[in-house]
Amino acid sequence: MKDDQKNFLLFAVIAGLLLFAWPYAMHWFFPQQPAATQMVNGKQVAKALPTADAPAALRDRAVVLAESPRVAIETPSLKGSINLKGARIDDLVLVKYDETTAKNSPPIHLLSPNGTQGAYFAEFGWSGAGVQAPNANTVWQASGTRLTPTTPVTLTARTATGQTFRIDLAVDQDYMFTIRQTVANLGQAPVSVTPYASVSRAERSKDAGQWAARVGPIAATADEAHYLGWADVEGTPKEFRTKGGWAGFTDHYWLTTLIPDQRLGVTFGQRQNPSKAYQADYQLDQPLVIAPGKQTSYSSRFFAGAKEVKLLDSYQEKLGITRFSYAIDWGWFGVIEQPIFYYLDMLFRLVGNFGVAIILLTITIRGLLFPIAHKQFESMARMRVIQPKMKALQERYKDDKQRQQQEIMKLYKEEKVNPLAGCLPILLQIPIMFALYKVLLLTIEMRHQPFVLWIRDLSAPDPATIINLFGYLHFTPPSFLAIGVIPVLLGVSMYFQMKFNPAPMDEIQKQVFAIMPWMLMFLMAPFAVGLQVYWITSNVITILQQQWLYSRHPVLKQPVKKESPAK
Known part of the structure; x- marks a missing residue:
């Protein structure tokens, strides 16, 4: 025959x-659109957002964790803690996933505090003129000692300019945190503040990037998902203006991403900060003006965990997160791949x-x-x-x-x-x-x-x-x-x-x-x-x-x- x-x-x-050749052909014929950037005096620049300071020396993870007060995180999927100094989520372990198939393999350590090998953490704050906002050295007061799916925690800090800042934290059974940032203006004049959030990552992923499995900075806007390489953000920062979407970092199987209010316009940034750490961030395009004696709140989310297909699809549908399923780069044959996955x-x-x-x-x-x-x-x-x-x-x-x-x-x-x-x-x-x-x-x-x-x-x-x-x-x-x-x-x-x-x-x-x-x-x-x-x-x-x-x-x-x- x-x-x-x-x-x-x-x-x-x-x-x-x-x-082997299809993705390269698609990249040639259908290149990604260039990122949107700010223009100042005719030049492209990145927005000025707070960045993590480079540590003087790397220290043992257990030593760093013991140096500051913390709130424990305990869920069926996560264990870790929140650093009350700077209000950072900087300690997370994925309890359902081991590093290898060996019997005594340790679980996956996803986030680690600044000053340790592979530092990787998220923080949430405010910027504004004439406002003394909390910073990385602010020690927050916590309403409880444990953050669980049934026990949310509130962090509070007061500043010398007459504002009270509050962060209400909640977490579900899986990997999604809900963050509600509130500012109360107790001063005598209106203040203008802009909420922001960032994820800082000191090192590149240990997972090797390949054309069929993207690893590195990632951002999704209302129009498309942007899969970036590490080198893409080491020079000129990449910025994306959108209403709806998210930005963060993806490993082969793990994801950390900031998810702003999907109804408000934001600018996502992917950059390498002065300490040479990679940083994904966002801030609102329009500041929030708070009159004397008033307060305002802003809600966002933070995902840190495994890229489970059904879970990502569920978050996209139930929480209305734009293109959240695109955290997995199915590519051109997704229309075939996803039904095969669900049937398998x-x-x-x-x-x-x-x-x-x-x-x-x-x-x-x-x-x-x-x-x-x-x-x-x-x-x-x-x-x-x-x-x-x-x-x-x-x-x-x-x-x-x-x-x-x-x-x-x-x-x-x-x-x-x-x-x-x-x-x-x-x-x-x-x-x-x-x-x-x-x-x-x-x-x-x-x-x-x-x-x-x-x-x-x-x-x-x-x-x-x-x-x-x-x-x-x-x-x-x-x-x-x-x-x-x-x-x-x-x-x-x-x-x-x-x-x-x-x-x-x-x-x-x-x-x-x-x-x-x-x-x-x-x-x-x-x-x-x-x-x-x-x-x-x-x-x-x-x-x-x-x-x-x-x-x-x-x-x-x-x-x-x-x-x-x-x-």
């Missing part, structure tokens, strides 16, 4: 181009094993595509029948290519054959495979999910590399030689799938198809085991379908008969 093998070769080439997640909840869920997903997809595959075989059977006539026409008009094509198209029409019908199932599988690749790569729900035996993380490559005897030889092979058991099974399944097809008559094609399964084995080895499980299962199903379809169309197994060219 030479046509089928050609189609598979076409599939492999297109799939490779799609996996449903299967997982039914069977309790993501590997089994991927197998069931594969069976479902191949079942849905089977009618198309059946038509493909019927088309190839008809093509097989007319092969002698085609060869005769090619021989007869070998010196007149235009006439040759005309006669072949006429033959297709008379025999009711569509030569492209065999490509449809392959073309449909390409976006499905790419979508599954993105789902396994992006979603935290797949992180650290075991399958069987040594496979403890379906979102990672197979750790049982053969070249170092599965780890008994103490060296790490280079990535292009890190061939595990699962990639070998992929190559074997591909070999048998192609073995069941008739061998092509062309010697060069024979050689290409002979080495292709083993080339794919090396190519797929660095990819997630879950994707390889999908491909192996698909190959096994293809072999079974081929045997049944060959029994229905035996002409495909018969050698092509020769027909003399017509005179």
